[in-house]
Amino acid sequence: MLAKLTQAGIPCTYVFVNALSYAMANVTKVFMGAAAIMANGAVLSRIGTAIVAMTATSQNVPVIFCCETYKLCERVQLDSIVSNELGNPEMLASSSIRSIQPLSDWKQTPGLKLLNLRYDLTPMKYVGMVITEVGMIPATAVPALLREYRREDGMTQLLE
Structure with a gap:
């Protein structure tokens, strides 16, 4: 993602986690990828993602996750252990x-x-927005999007 953004002429900064709180003062937006987004809006992603999202949120920096809709998951996960x-x-x-x-x-x-650990879980309260191929949605809209995709597939069962 970093390479594509810089190739498009978007200025980016890449820092190690230990410099995160220092660098966050100059950040305008945080973009991260997701391995999965759970039905409760929590994001499963590479280790370190949650601390980046928490630090950004604490400094009022928008946190935006990029995720294809096939990675939306009907499961709910409460921790990364x-x-x-x-x-x-x-x-x-x-x-x-x-x-x-x-x-x-x-x-x-x-x-x-x-x-x-390979992954950690970012709670929904640290997820500002999710960008999918169908557009931008708040993390709270993940269950609705899952319901729509189930309806399109001919399965009208309610999510459990």
């Missing part, structure tokens, strides 16, 4: 700087486990 994918813990322990490897012997440290 119950259903998630685990990444390789070695990814957390390694560093691109060879001389700095603070967790190189983490397996020998009693009581230390590394948890590398």
